[in-house]
Amino acid sequence: MNAVTTIARKEVRDAIAGRWLVLYAAVFATLALGLSYLGQKNLGGLGFENFSRTTASLLNLCLLLSPLIALSLGAGSIAGERDRGHLPYLLSQPISRLDLLLGKFAGLTSAIAIATIAGFGAGGVVIATFASSVDVSTYVTLLCLVLALTAVMTGLGLLASVVSSSRVQALGIAMMVWFVAVLFFDLVLIGAVSQASLGGTGLLVTLLLNPVEIVRVLAIIQLEPDLEVLGPFGSYLLESVGATGATAILSAALAAWAVIPVAAAAWLFARREI
Amino acid sequence: MARDVPAVAATGLTKRYGRTTAVDNLTFALNPGEIVALLGPNGAGKTTTFKCILGITGFDGSVEVAGKSVRRHGKDARQLIGYLPQTPAFDSADTAQTSLRFLADLKAVAVAQVETLLKRVNLYDQRLMKVGELSGGMRQRLALAAALLSDPPVLLLDEPTANLDLQNRQQFHDMLRDLRSEGKTVVLSTHFIESISGLPDRFIVLEQGRIILDISATELAARRVDNRFLVNLNGTAPAAFLSALAHIGIRRDHISPDETNIEHALAHELASRQKGGEAQR
Numbered sequence: 051m052n053a054v055t056t057i058a059r060k061e062v063r064d065a066i067a068g069r070w071l072v073l074y075a076a077v078f079a080t081l082a083l084g085l086s087y088l089g090q091k092n093l094g095g096l097g098f099e100n101f102s103r104t105t106a107s108l109l110n111l112c113l114l115l116s117p118l119i120a121l122s123l124g125a126g127s128i129a130g131e132r133d134r135g136h137l138p139y140l141l142s143q144p145i146s147r148l149d150l151l152l153g154k155f156a157g158l159t160s161a162i163a164i165a166t167i168a169g170f171g172a173g174g175v176v177i178a179t180f181a182s183s184v185d186v187s188t189y190v191t192l193l194c195l196v197l198a199l200t201a202v203m204t205g206l207g208l209l210a211s212v213v214s215s216s217r218v219q220a221l222g223i224a225m226m227v228w229f230v231a232v233l234f235f236d237l238v239l240i241g242a243v244s245q246a247s248l249g250g251t252g253l254l255v256t257l258l259l260n261p262v263e264i265v266r267v268l269a270i271i272q273l274e275p276d277l278e279v280l281g282p283f284g285s286y287l288l289e290s291v292g293a294t295g296a297t298a299i300l301s302a303a304l305a306a307w308a309v310i311p312v313a314a315a316a317w318l319f320a321r322r323e324i
Numbered sequence: 325m326a327r328d329v330p331a332v333a334a335t336g337l338t339k340r341y342g343r344t345t346a347v348d349n350l351t352f353a354l355n356p357g358e359i360v361a362l363l364g365p366n367g368a369g370k371t372t373t374f375k376c377i378l379g380i381t382g383f384d385g386s387v388e389v390a391g392k393s394v395r396r397h398g399k400d401a402r403q404l405i406g407y408l409p410q411t412p413a414f415d416s417a418d419t420a421q422t423s424l425r426f427l428a429d430l431k432a433v434a435v436a437q438v439e440t441l442l443k444r445v446n447l448y449d450q451r452l453m454k455v456g457e458l459s460g461g462m463r464q465r466l467a468l469a470a471a472l473l474s475d476p477p478v479l480l481l482d483e484p485t486a487n488l489d490l491q492n493r494q495q496f497h498d499m500l501r502d503l504r505s506e507g508k509t510v511v512l513s514t515h516f517i518e519s520i521s522g523l524p525d526r527f528i529v530l531e532q533g534r535i536i537l538d539i540s541a542t543e544l545a546a547r548r549v550d551n552r553f554l555v556n557l558n559g560t561a562p563a564a565f566l567s568a569l570a571h572i573g574i575r576r577d578h579i580s581p582d583e584t585n586i587e588h589a590l591a592h593e594l595a596s597r598q599k600g601g602e603a604q605r
Contacts, residue, residue: 056429064415144403146399
């Protein structure tokens with residue numbers, strides 16, 4: 051077993067022992083069930099909605115919750131080891147800094163993925179048992195997108211962890227990223243776009259600047275491409291290049307978001323004084 | 325490890341933090357199978373020297389471990405070093421066994437070695453206890469076991485006995501003597517020389533990042549301190565010794581208990597060198 055795998059396994063083991071993994075999975079499953087049930091009640095029926103409706107309801111919740119957990123865990127990783135005084139000892143082992151960073155990234159992403167799959171899975175099984183129609187593929191699509199967003203946000207959290215001098219500072223940066231990406235992006239940029247009269251390219255670049263927005267638009271394109279729900283950035287993209295082109299562009303951008311923060315964190319970590 | 329290759333060789337080793345020079349142009353070669361005491365007050369550069377040898381911080385100059393450049397082959401060089409930090413860095417929620425297994429995996433060492441070492445440091449019965457529940461001495465022994473996992477030829481021990489009581493310290497010293505007899509090079513860093521008294525073969529004293537004394541224990545012990553000598557009676561009754569001295573004109577009132585020990589000898593040596601340096605200036 052190589053060093054990256056060893057470190058990743060320890061991260062997963064620590065996550066299970068720390069119980070947050072179980073708690074996170076339980077929260078996801080509860081919310082999946084709750085959203086489905088409440089959605090059905092609002093429509094005047096009793097019981098559970100089908101997969102598609104549940105998936106759409108879950109989308110906004112996932113875009114809020116999964117970046118939050120991934121960013122905070124990523125931010126706490128390297129900075130946490132530094133705060134506890136464990137970093138020099140870990141690096142005194144026959145491993146490289148890149149091994150440590152990739153091990154942390156792989157471990158945290160896997161741990162969050164396990165919790166997310168378990169939560170979604172439990173919710174999905176219950177809904178499939180009682181729902182009026184079954185559309186598993188949309189549910190699985192959303193799950194995959196959430197996992198991709200988790201990887202991106204864990205990478206951004208790691209980057210915050212590497213550039214910070216303490217865990218508190220890293221968490222502060224991570225929370226700021228979450229606030230801007232999840233809550234503030236639409237409001238600020240819609241204002242900026244109208245003021246600056248951005249053209250088509252400007253709109254597209256703006257969309258690609260935010261991985262949360264990328265996942266949101268990708269998810270809506272896959273689930274139900276409604277221009278109102280897509281927002282100005284997504285609508286422009288869909289009209290310009292069609293669903294297939296938009297999916298390809300957004301997927302490539304998401305992959306870049308998954309790689310670039312981790313690469314930047316590795317570059318900085320290799321040069322930082324510990 | 326070949327006997328003619330130094331276990332650790334540093335040439336012009338320098339480490340700066342901004343404008344502060346923590347380690348200044350150190351050059352030394354440590355031989356296989358010797359216990360070296362790296363002495364100096366807090367901030368003298370002992371831990372920084374260890375970090376440079378481990379290659380976990382950048383530095384100027386060169387450091388080689390058994391002929392391997394730390395800068396170019398950091399992972400290979402670290403495989404040859406067992407490091408015991410000042411404060412053992414284990415997760416308190418992990419058991420002693422789990423902690424060692426994790427480190428064994430990182431070092432690509434067989435799991436069986438974990439059991440062997442837990443027995444060697446007398447922690448086998450406590451292997452399922454959480455690290456947070458172990459005493460300071462037990463944690464220190466666990467850290468020593470971790471340092472020994474890959475059977476490294478070089479051990480860097482940072483203030484290893486600072487938190488140990490007398491009994492644990494003695495056990496720790498015995499273990500280090502065993503390791504020396506196995507041919508391992510042990511470097512002990514401390515600012516508290518009494519804690520390692522009688523153990524080192526060589527003393528390197530740092531002050532403000534520079535080596536101010538590098539001397540073997542034999543050479544140091546042979547140095548006369550003023551006009552006093554430390555006499556090993558080797559089983560002879562003190563009365564017989566006193567009587568023999570009286571025959572050559574040394575009366576009982578010339579004799580007083582001598583507090584000379586390695587610490588005094590070292591302090592004396594440092595003071596005389598300082599005087600010599602001032603006289604030269």
